[in-house]
Amino acid sequence: MDQSKELAVSVQNGCKNYGHFWNSTRVLHDITLNVPIGIIYGLLGPSGCGKTTLLRCIVGRFELNSGEILLFGKHPGSYGHEIPGRSVGYMPQENALYKNFSISEMLHYFGRLHHMSKKEILSRVEFLIHFLDLPLKTRKVAQLSGGQQRRVSLACALLQQPKLLILDEPTVGVDPLLREKIWTHLIEICQSSQTTIIITTHYIEEARKANRSLENVFLHLCFNDQNRIERENLPISFANPLTTEVNTDNFLPMNTNQIKKSSKPKKILRDYLVFPKLHKILALIIKDLTVIKTNIGFLFFQFLIPVIQVSLFCLCIGRDPKALPMALFNNESLNNFPTGNESLQLLSQINSDQIHFNSFNNFDQALNSVKQGRYWGLAEIRTNFTEAINDKFFKFQTDPLTLNTSSIHLYLDMTNQQVTFTMQNVILNGTEMFLKRFLSEHGFDPSIVNPPVIIENPIYGSLTPKFLNFAAPGMMISIIYFLAIGLTALIFVVEKKEGLLERSWIAGVTIIEIMFSHIIVKFFIQIIQVVLLIVFAHFIFEVEFKGSLLLSMALIFLQGICGMTYGLLISSFCENEMQVMEVAMGSVFPMLLSSGILWPVEGMPSVMRFLSHFTPLTYPVEAIRCIAARGWSFVYYKVWLGFLITSSWSLAFFIIAAILLALKK
Numbered sequence: 036m037d038q039s040k041e042l043a044v045s046v047q048n049g050c051k052n053y054g055h056f057w058n059s060t061r062v063l064h065d066i067t068l069n070v071p072i073g074i075i076y077g078l079l080g081p082s083g084c085g086k087t088t089l090l091r092c093i094v095g096r097f098e099l100n101s102g103e104i105l106l107f108g109k110h111p112g113s114y115g116h117e118i119p120g121r122s123v124g125y126m127p128q129e130n131a132l133y134k135n136f137s138i139s140e141m142l143h144y145f146g147r148l149h150h151m152s153k154k155e156i157l158s159r160v161e162f163l164i165h166f167l168d169l170p171l172k173t174r175k176v177a178q179l180s181g182g183q184q185r186r187v188s189l190a191c192a193l194l195q196q197p198k199l200l201i202l203d204e205p206t207v208g209v210d211p212l213l214r215e216k217i218w219t220h221l222i223e224i225c226q227s228s229q230t231t232i233i234i235t236t237h238y239i240e241e242a243r244k245a246n247r248s249l250e251n252v253f254l255h256l257c258f259n260d261q262n263r264i265e266r267e268n269l270p271i272s273f274a275n276p277l278t279t280e281v282n283t284d285n286f287l288p289m290n291t292n293q294i295k296k297s298s299k300p301k302k303i304l305r306d307y308l309v310f311p312k313l314h315k316i317l318a319l320i321i322k323d324l325t326v327i328k329t330n331i332g333f334l335f336f337q338f339l340i341p342v343i344q345v346s347l348f349c350l351c352i353g354r355d356p357k358a359l360p361m362a363l364f365n366n367e368s369l370n371n372f373p374t375g376n377e378s379l380q381l382l383s384q385i386n387s388d389q390i391h392f393n394s395f396n397n398f399d400q401a402l403n404s405v406k407q408g409r410y411w412g413l414a415e416i417r418t419n420f421t422e423a424i425n426d427k428f429f430k431f432q433t434d435p436l437t438l439n440t441s442s443i444h445l446y447l448d449m450t451n452q453q454v455t456f457t458m459q460n461v462i463l464n465g466t467e468m469f470l471k472r473f474l475s476e477h478g479f480d481p482s483i484v485n486p487p488v489i490i491e492n493p494i495y496g497s498l499t500p501k502f503l504n505f506a507a508p509g510m511m512i513s514i515i516y517f518l519a520i521g522l523t524a525l526i527f528v529v530e531k532k533e534g535l536l537e538r539s540w541i542a543g544v545t546i547i548e549i550m551f552s553h554i555i556v557k558f559f560i561q562i563i564q565v566v567l568l569i570v571f572a573h574f575i576f577e578v579e580f581k582g583s584l585l586l587s588m589a590l591i592f593l594q595g596i597c598g599m600t601y602g603l604l605i606s607s608f609c610e611n612e613m614q615v616m617e618v619a620m621g622s623v624f625p626m627l628l629s630s631g632i633l634w635p636v637e638g639m640p641s642v643m644r645f646l647s648h649f650t651p652l653t654y655p656v657e658a659i660r661c662i663a664a665r666g667w668s669f670v671y672y673k674v675w676l677g678f679l680i681t682s683s684w685s686l687a688f689f690i691i692a693a694i695l696l697a698l699k700k
């Protein structure tokens with residue numbers, strides 16, 4: 036035995052629990068493991084005994100609850116250590132591959148992450164494709180068989196020729212000939228370049244394929260352990276993994292003095308103390324662009340969604356109701372206008388685009404039609420209308436009979452507030468115009484019927500404000516915000532579920548690098564989305580933007596970033612798409628309703644109004660309204676506050692997501 040050899044992996048009294056302290060299950064019990072450099076170390080044990088968990092702890096994905104792990108004398112993740120990073124090649128149990136990528140694109144992604152040169156990547160790709168008997172490198176991963184996908188996954192782990200290889204059941208689905216070749220290669224890299232390999236294998240499967248003397252050794256040890264588990268009546272999931280070394284010649288008992296201690300970095304901070312690396316961001320950007328390239332239809336869909344949403348909003352919301360059907364019972368006309376035909380003059384002043392009158396000869400019939408929902412209301416004009424109105428204005432008669440007869444009587448279906456409001460408004464306006472015309476025809480000054488209020492030129496806005504101008508800017512912000520939440524949360528949760536995120540993390544990528552690259556790629560997509568929104572809302576549907584369009588676009592864009600960080604937060608605690616949908620839907624609607632987008636916050640009960648300040652949309656929505664309707668610039672406090680609040684929410688979401696992701700280790 037060569038006593039001078041250092042240890043590649045040393046685990047001392049490692050314990051690992053899953054779950055929280057009130058409901059935790061111990062998976063690793065006080066495990067001690069010493070793996071010298073340059074050997075193949077077999078990690079054996081029944082299914083569920085914790086082999087994968089141990090490997091994840093070794094590569095720095097999980098923290099031990101107690102005990103210590105040292106890799107080449109340093110803690111995983113310590114400063115300057117390339118584990119996680121280039122020094123470790125990890126092949127997880129699941130394939131963890133981008134299904135729409137070609138073999139070459141997949142390998143190039145990891146090559147770039149490990150900062151390999153193009154030449155280096157190409158020569159390794161050629162070698163690995165030949166060595167692992169893979170089809171053409173342009174073939175898509177999705178089109179490969181299960182075994183071929185497994186080999187691509189192995190190729191990704193071998194690519195950068197790391198000094199530590201962690202392979203979780205690498206030979207599953209591989210035929211015996213190739214398995215032999217892989218074993219030979221592993222033994223060869225152990226001997227020639229002192230690579231340390233830790234490999235898990237499921238001994239029941241190995242028993243089935245036991246065609247190697249070494250596997251028989253595994254099998255023998257496994258049976259011993261199985262007996263021990265049964266003797267001690269241990270639940271399988273609580274049993275520590277068994278370990279054995281393949282080339283037992285190289286075994287060396289641990290010499291703790293040889294371990295160069297390094298300070299253990301703080302768990303949460305570790306990821307963020309590392310300055311983002313340009314080559315990793317670049318690798319992630321190219322990866323994201325490849326994802327987009329392989330799904331170009333989805334990209335167009337991303338542009339189409341905001342356009343469809345804003346167009347539908349502008350088409351369907353805020354416009355004045357038109358062609359409202361109303362029943363009319365004009366008793367004056369039915370009685371052949373006994374005192375004159377001022378009722379016709381009145382009706383002609385009522386906007387016929389908005390109200391469509393249908394005349395009835397019978398009052399009860401007309402009222403029934405309203406009751407049956409065929410009309411929004413009934414307008415009744417009584418006999419002697421003309422005489423009564425003359426009496427009222429020229430003889431100043433104000434007895435109830437004169438007042439009743441000189442009025443138009445409305446029996447309305449008031450179940451729809453907007454329709455009721457429109458009917459009343461249109462008829463009131465029509466009546467006012469009729470009165471003015473009537474008075475001036477009789478030589479009176481029509482302004483006598485004006486109410487004693489003069490609305491001067493508005494300071495902001497127009498004399499005829501539109502609901503669309505009030506609601507559309509807020510809607511535009513929320514469209515981009517909600518889209519960014521959904522897409523980001525789904526992208527990350529799918530990557531997490533398929534083990535892709537974990538694989539990238541083990542390749543040394545940090546959450547900041549992932550977010551940076553995501554924002555950079557989304558930057559261009561979102562710019563196009565925002566431009567399309569403005570073009571459709573402002574130039575096609577004529578939503579008013581009195582202030583700077585650029586400033587409005589910047590705010591909408593920033594709100595999109597806020598949505599991305601919120602999406603990241605959702606994905607940090609959700610495990611699958613279903614949960615994302617539930618959380619996104621459950622939080623998006625309360626935000627939409629309480630942020631004053633659809634109805635002024637001034638109309639809310641005081642508690643709700645107070646709470647509305649705490650949605651990420653309220654202040655930015657107010658800010659964009661100030662830009663759009665008042666033409667305010669950045670110097671106004673309500674505008675810069677909107678920018679400040681959305682940036683603060685983004686930062687807060689990002690920090691909480693990062694902490695949650697770190698805590699989940």
Ligand SMILES: Nc1ncnc2c1ncn2[C@@H]1O[C@H](COP(=O)(O)OP(=O)(O)OP(=O)(O)O)[C@@H](O)[C@H]1O
Nearest residue numbers: 053054062081082083084085086087088089237272
């Ligand atoms: N995220 C998790 N939360 C809770 N329990 C978990 C989690 N992951 C694994 N476990 C449990 O921990 C135990 C060990 O799991 P692990 O995947 O490490 O086993 P394994 O030895 O690799 O199994 P196999 O050989 O089937 O892959 C199992 O009982 C499993 O149910």
